[in-house]
Amino acid sequence: MYELRGVTKRYQRGKETVDALRGVDLTVEDGGRLVIQGPTGGGKSTLLQMLGGLDRPTSGSVHLDGTDLAALSEAKLTKVRSEKIGFVFQSFNLIPTLTAQENVETALVPLGLKVAERRERAAEALKSVGLGERLTHLPSEMSGGQQQRVAIARALVKNPKVLLADEPTGNLDESMRDEIMDVLETQWKEHGLTFIMVTHDSAIARKAPRLATIRKGLISVSENVSAA
Template identity: 60%
Template sequence: MSIIEGTPAEALYRLDGVTRTYDAKGRKVTPLTGVTVEIGAGEFVTIQGPTGGGKSTLLQLLGALDRPTAGSLILAGTELSSASNAELGRIRAEDVGFVFQGFNLIPTLTARENVAMALVPTKTPVPERASRVEEALAHVGLADRGDHLPGELSGGQQQRVAIARAIVKRPRVLLADEPTGNLDEEMRDEILALLESLCADGLTLIVVTHDSAVAKRAHRRLRLKNGRVTEV
């Protein structure tokens, strides 16, 4: 079975008039205004824009970490704006993988244990978890590093562990926030090539990045400015 699930022909995300408003110390803040966009399964999409332009807010909404104030946000047929908290929790646990600039690995756990943590909230049978973890580590080229702590790995290897942790669930989509931001140019290209290979296998890849070299390799480039989205 493929480590990635998804059908490239189908639309994975449908956003229609998505707006997010916060109350910040009595002041209304609207980082997203009327965002309407579709993202197909198997696409590699980057999101760029100035600081404070709404990128992180959009990523949180796509990852079911937050709800829109207005508008419709559908992931694989599920309306996230009205889904129950239990359903949103299931989506985060099973359908969405997250990768961050800072890796976010637990320093006292081995690479294998860090990856295995992602399966705890899922319905994956316990006997199957070990094989899934080994498969994910092999997929990112770290089959021989499972017993190493994060501090014993290079930055690029730590990001590979983080990617393995994200894909071990066999998610529909991987959301990455500046995944190459802490890496040198050579390691950036290696991680980007790995992400592209996952996308080629059918994983939907949505990456927030300031790096034009990353954005230029995407299928589509979205730009957020003043809470509104345009396509480059």
């Protein structure tokens, strides 16, 4: 479970101080699904970075399963990210010279697994997102939707507890958007993940069971009981 209490984040932009987050309180239960929406510059991606341990708050606490991520050493924080948190980004972030299978395997290297086990788990992860016949393809040989499926497989191959997605459909057309959302929702349900996603897409936000809206660093959360 995530528990954020009084999370603030301030940046210096020249002589100006920017408050990206201003006293955010948020709880996300295990297995929950939360969509984060708001205007550009409102603090969405900053909040996701706090949840993923990619950045530290100026003040406040970010607890994951009772551990304050903001208080961990860099080494311990890296360990939490490598074991518990999977990330999916808008830009896919695939290594262009590696095959789909090799890209997925990169997530397993920090876990110290043997090569044969890495290959097997990467192949299974790609099969689970419908890419079982694309193991040896390079990113340049795949469509945008297929590349994002590889990125999802890479995020999930280590069996994380949490999946964080930052605009994962932002570079895709409407049909590919729906396909990727189907993949993400299926994985969330099958693996019991805590799934938190940033999006500017109102069509996706309307279907979310829980929606957090951030404006000028302030957050409000609403429940959608009619969402599937």
